[in-house]
Amino acid sequence: MHDQPLPVRHSCVDETLFRLQGLAYRYPDETLALSDIHLDIAPGDRIALVGQNGSGKTTLIKHLCGLLRPTAGQVQYKKHGFSEDYLERCRLEIGLLFQDPDDQLFGHTLLEDAAFGPRQQGLTQPDAEVAARQALQQVGLSEMAFKAPHNLSFGQKKRAALAGLLAMQPEVLLLDEPTANLDPHQEQVFLDLLSGFAGTLICISHDLIFLYDLCDRAVVLDQGRIEHDYTMRELVSHRQALREHGLDFSFRLVADIPPDEPALPSFEISGDTPAVAAEPDQPSLVDLRRYTYRYPDGTMALCDVALAFQAGERMAIVGENGAGKTTLLSCLLGLRHGQGKFLFDGRPVTRRRRKTLWRQVGMVFQDNADQLFCPSVREEIAFGLHQLGYAPSEVRQRVAEALSLVHLEGFEDRVPLHMSGGERKRLSLACVLAMQPKLLILDEPTAGLDPRGEELLLSILRQLDVTLLLVSHDMFFVGELTRRTLVMHLGRILEDAPTHVFLQDERLGNLNGLAYAYRQRSGRAIQALQHEHEHDHAHRHLHDHSHRHGESTHEHLHEHEHRHPHRFMHSHPGEEEPTHDHRPLRFHDHEHPDHDADHEHPH
Amino acid sequence: MPEPHSIALPLWQLPVLVFVPLSVLVALGIGLHRFVRRRSAPGEERDWSVPPLAYGAGTSPLHRWDVRCKIVTILVYSFMIVSLAHLTPALAAVAVSLLVLVVARASLVKVLMRLLAITGFVGMFFVVMPLTAPVHPGDTVVIFGGLKWLGFNLRGLQLAATIAAKAVAITLLMEPLLSTAPLPVTLHGLSRLGAPEIIGQMVLLSYRYLHVFRHEARRMSSGMRVRGFRKRTDLQTLRAVANFLGMLFVRSFERTERVFDAMRARGYRGRFPEPDAPPMTAKDLVLAAVWLLVGTALVAGDRITW
Numbered sequence: 001m002h003d004q005p006l007p008v009r010h011s012c013v014d015e016t017l018f019r020l021q022g023l024a025y026r027y028p029d030e031t032l033a034l035s036d037i038h039l040d041i042a043p044g045d046r047i048a049l050v051g052q053n054g055s056g057k058t059t060l061i062k063h064l065c066g067l068l069r070p071t072a073g074q075v076q077y078k079k080h081g082f083s084e085d086y087l088e089r090c091r092l093e094i095g096l097l098f099q100d101p102d103d104q105l106f107g108h109t110l111l112e113d114a115a116f117g118p119r120q121q122g123l124t125q126p127d128a129e130v131a132a133r134q135a136l137q138q139v140g141l142s143e144m145a146f147k148a149p150h151n152l153s154f155g156q157k158k159r160a161a162l163a164g165l166l167a168m169q170p171e172v173l174l175l176d177e178p179t180a181n182l183d184p185h186q187e188q189v190f191l192d193l194l195s196g197f198a199g200t201l202i203c204i205s206h207d208l209i210f211l212y213d214l215c216d217r218a219v220v221l222d223q224g225r226i227e228h229d230y231t232m233r234e235l236v237s238h239r240q241a242l243r244e245h246g247l248d249f250s251f252r253l254v255a256d257i258p259p260d261e262p263a264l265p266s267f268e269i270s271g272d273t274p275a276v277a278a279e280p281d282q283p284s285l286v287d288l289r290r291y292t293y294r295y296p297d298g299t300m301a302l303c304d305v306a307l308a309f310q311a312g313e314r315m316a317i318v319g320e321n322g323a324g325k326t327t328l329l330s331c332l333l334g335l336r337h338g339q340g341k342f343l344f345d346g347r348p349v350t351r352r353r354r355k356t357l358w359r360q361v362g363m364v365f366q367d368n369a370d371q372l373f374c375p376s377v378r379e380e381i382a383f384g385l386h387q388l389g390y391a392p393s394e395v396r397q398r399v400a401e402a403l404s405l406v407h408l409e410g411f412e413d414r415v416p417l418h419m420s421g422g423e424r425k426r427l428s429l430a431c432v433l434a435m436q437p438k439l440l441i442l443d444e445p446t447a448g449l450d451p452r453g454e455e456l457l458l459s460i461l462r463q464l465d466v467t468l469l470l471v472s473h474d475m476f477f478v479g480e481l482t483r484r485t486l487v488m489h490l491g492r493i494l495e496d497a498p499t500h501v502f503l504q505d506e507r508l509g510n511l512n513g514l515a516y517a518y519r520q521r522s523g524r525a526i527q528a529l530q531h532e533h534e535h536d537h538a539h540r541h542l543h544d545h546s547h548r549h550g551e552s553t554h555e556h557l558h559e560h561e562h563r564h565p566h567r568f569m570h571s572h573p574g575e576e577e578p579t580h581d582h583r584p585l586r587f588h589d590h591e592h593p594d595h596d597a598d599h600e601h602p603h
Numbered sequence: 604m605p606e607p608h609s610i611a612l613p614l615w616q617l618p619v620l621v622f623v624p625l626s627v628l629v630a631l632g633i634g635l636h637r638f639v640r641r642r643s644a645p646g647e648e649r650d651w652s653v654p655p656l657a658y659g660a661g662t663s664p665l666h667r668w669d670v671r672c673k674i675v676t677i678l679v680y681s682f683m684i685v686s687l688a689h690l691t692p693a694l695a696a697v698a699v700s701l702l703v704l705v706v707a708r709a710s711l712v713k714v715l716m717r718l719l720a721i722t723g724f725v726g727m728f729f730v731v732m733p734l735t736a737p738v739h740p741g742d743t744v745v746i747f748g749g750l751k752w753l754g755f756n757l758r759g760l761q762l763a764a765t766i767a768a769k770a771v772a773i774t775l776l777m778e779p780l781l782s783t784a785p786l787p788v789t790l791h792g793l794s795r796l797g798a799p800e801i802i803g804q805m806v807l808l809s810y811r812y813l814h815v816f817r818h819e820a821r822r823m824s825s826g827m828r829v830r831g832f833r834k835r836t837d838l839q840t841l842r843a844v845a846n847f848l849g850m851l852f853v854r855s856f857e858r859t860e861r862v863f864d865a866m867r868a869r870g871y872r873g874r875f876p877e878p879d880a881p882p883m884t885a886k887d888l889v890l891a892a893v894w895l896l897v898g899t900a901l902v903a904g905d906r907i908t909w
Contacts, residue, residue: 067864088872096868102815103861104869106808108787120870125879147651150814164869296640333829358829370819371826373843373850386839387831417853431830 017043017172017200018064022073025059025224033059034224037073043171046201048211048232051221052246052450053421057204058099060221061174064202065094092121094172095165099180101157105149110141110160113149117168128167135167136160139193155186155321162193175203179210181366181447183320183473206450208249209522212236220245236526246452252476252523283346284308285439285467286332293331293338301327302338303491309484311438314468316478316499319488325471326366328488329441332469333361345438359388362437366444368424372416377408377427380416384435402434406460422453426460433464441469446477479503607742614748621755625730632722639715654785665707665783669887670792670880676891677780681773683898690761692905693768699897700775707779714778721774725767732766733759786810788878795880804875812862820851 023037034056041047049057062068063075066087074081077090095117098104107113114132115125123131136142139159149157158178165173178194179187187210194201194214205211211218211232218235220228222245228235235242242248286309293302302324309315317325330336334349334357342349344357365371374380381402385395403409406426411419416427425445432440445461446454454477461468461481470482478485478499485502487495497505612620665673684696704714736759738744745755781789790803827847834840 062864065868067868088870091868092870094868096865098861098865100858100861102812103858104865106811106862106866108785108807108811112787116876117869119876120872125876128876142652144651146654149811150818168869330825333825335825335828355833358831361829363829365822365826367822369850369854370822371830373823373827373846375846383832383843384830387833417850435830 015043016040016076017045017078019076019079020063020073021076023060023063023070023075024072025056025063025068026071032224034063034070037224037226039219039226039229041200041202043200044198045217046215047203048208048215048218048235049202049204049221050206050208050211050218050235050245050247051227052452053448055221055245056224057221058176059224061096061176061202061204064172064174065091065096067096092117092168093170094174095168095170096174097162097165097176097178099177101154101161102149104161104164105157107149107164109146109148110136110152110163111145113160114163114167117164121168131167131169132163135163138166139163140189153322155182158182158186159189159193162190166193170199172200172202173197175201175205177205177448178203179205179207181444181473184475185320187473206247206448206454208236208242208247208451209252209526212522212526220247242451246450248455249451250526251451251455251458282310284343285311285313285345287341287343287346288331289341291331291338291340291342293327293336301491302331305340305491305493307486307493307496309467309469311467313484314470314482316470316472316482316485317488318472318475318478318485318502323488324491325488326443327491329363329443329469329471332439332441333357333363359435360438361441362432362435362439363441363443364425364428364432364445366447368421368428371428371431372424375415376412377403377414377416377419378412380427381431381434384431388435398434402430405433405464406430407456420453421448422450422456425449425453425457429457429460433466438467439469440464440466441471443471444474445470445472446474475503607738607740607744609754610743610745611749612745612747614750617747617753620745625726628722628726628729632719632726635715635722636719639712639719663707663783664890665703665779668783668890669883670784670789671796672883672887672891673780673783674789674792674796676894677776680894680898681776683895683902684769684772686902687765687769687905689905690765690768692901693765693772695904696772696901697768697775699901700772703779704775707783709778709782713782714775717774717777718771721770725770728763728766729760732763733757735759736762785878787875788880791878791880800874807875808862812858815858816851816855819854823847823851 018039018041020037020039023034023039024032025034026032037060049060051057059068063070064077066075066082069082077086077094080086082090105113107116111129111132114135115128118128118131119125133142133145136145139162141156141160141163144152144156144160149160152160162178173194175194179190182190191210191213194203201215203211203215215232218228218230218232219226220235220241227245228241239248239250242250286307288305288307291302291305291307292300295301305328307328317328319325327336331338331342334354337351337354344353344360347353349357372380374383378399381399382395385398390398399412400409403411406429408423408426408430411423411427416424419427425448429442429445442461445457449457458477458480468481470478472478482499485495485497485499486493487497487502495502684693687693687696733755734753736742736756738754738756739758743757745757747753747755784792787807790807794800794803824847827843832843834844
């Protein structure tokens, strides 16, 4: 049992920008996506819309800009329902940022794309271009105004998509996972841009640390219903509520990187002397020296890379978007072939051997959709095993083992396309693990996962006894899963250090724009909000229990105030030195011995 | 009626006279391809804050030409070239196209890339037509080693050369047509000429999302290859490819819906904003008339002189 929803304190209680009354929505296949949604949003609200994958968040914000029409109930914007004409006008005031920027960048150049909205608002071409240029300048892309969207990096595309909305000077911004798959530097850029936005902001994200910095109100959706609507501080301070809705990210806060290893010196990297963290006698599983790769168009992707690691090592590669991490992985998988020395398991990787590297190296892709294409889970896992030439009985056994390893027992006949993001990620992992690779590569394994999915994935990965190469922007996962970290920048390996040294060294963290400062700051603030210990304070209760009034014994819901010590999680907002002067602000549930004794209360 | 003229050559000269030139042509194509790749490699990043057609090459008469005049003129002129029946006027048309390229200051690499795209198609004519053209009176046929069924008809070769010259002349004009104005401006010009606006929008969106589609297909293909998939001639391959195509279709379909949603969310009401276009001037019409006169002269020359 956790706290019941309380009415939220609106920033402007007299005005309502959006009013959702009894909103319900069914997909064309009759699946119920939203039901009984009642929500008032005031101008200037900054709302975090949170919930597990599939809880109805994206469906809800699509209603707020009229892309979906409710099956029941209604949506009002500025006190009017979305009639056809009114909706067209409203859309010019409401900006919706999609999760995948390629969905949104349909213009021929960035300038043309950013000017699209202002042109629809009725501006002339020169005026629209001025607005577009200003927006591009805001997001730091004015130097690329005439570049085609497909020639941008992912982070640049995300910012360009935001510029397209900012150029319209919207009153409302609806953001769907604005920072998913961004490196920390780009994430910080987004945070700065959105923090400066003066209008109403509604943001969907699984990243509660990011939301904590950005929003002041939190709406929790669960299975298409609003479960909670309270302040952001209240949301993050209630671990039990977070846990019940699959949002508990606190596991990220409690585990600091254990300095359980000797502080190895970081390695100076040069092209022909790769750093090896473990015993030098043992042959390396992978050994790259002076390895260089150019794209067919001549762009240098990897330059003079030196890298060696041994069987059983767990290593991370970090770096900004476009640093060359994915290209390096492609080379390790044999998908690309560069110049230089490449030994796998002590033997040179020749042209012929490159074609068989897949037998020993497995990779879980960043986007599950790139890896899953079969009509059933069973076929999906068996695909690689068939290529390896296993007998049907062996295939069956390995499929069962792999599913058990990732906690997907009983999913054999499910369609991968219809599974949730977390399940698909674990299925991708199962597909690779079934092939028992010598080297397991994970490319951004936490991208798009909700906290529950992340925690489950983490527990699975911790148990694996395999040589691991992790590419991630998620420093928590890097710290938890690896013991050695490489920092890449512009196709080069800049540093090679023990992970705990890397995570504690601000110089390394900031080496290539990987700024984690705000995450650490917010993490500490949230930890302070979540602290738990015993208190003795007067507080109010709303509960039912059997009790006596003189001679009669009965049971009913009633409220009363009393004082007794109990243990609960609470916060000390705004206090440098907590005074523990707790006001009876909240209802909280705990044991109340002696409640069946005589006590007086109004009936 | 003059009889066909036969030239008998020993069989060993067949590879020397037919396959060696063809091999040279193929080698030339490969060399061209490598040259294009090397030249198209980016050096320093260009300044993307200014329009690509703003300075330098972007100030030629073709860049300033009204886009409607340009489309109509090049289209009509292309039909004129297609109607040519003889090699000499076709070669003259190639010369005219080269002149236009110089005036338009077109990118050599892009022009070569377009030529490369048609080399396979044109090369096929050079192989097939000399061997299959019916022998007419007056034709010269080279017969190797007495194999009459392997007659190499020089008239067929000339026909292939004429077709190739016409194809090259028209292909060379595609660069001045498409690269002297931004694609949206060209498509808007097309719709101002009466083409349905929706076609222009579809072309524009297709051009944009072709790259996204290509990247998705490549990533999915990599996903299959790292799990051991290699194309073979068996049922398993067929099933895997069918799954791949099906998934690609599903992803593309879903993206189409999301793109349309994104467009509607930004106020799209069935029309893309029209780019500002300066009005047509007398200069534009004069240039069109001069160009069409050249085309007419080529057609007349083709009909009268040869």
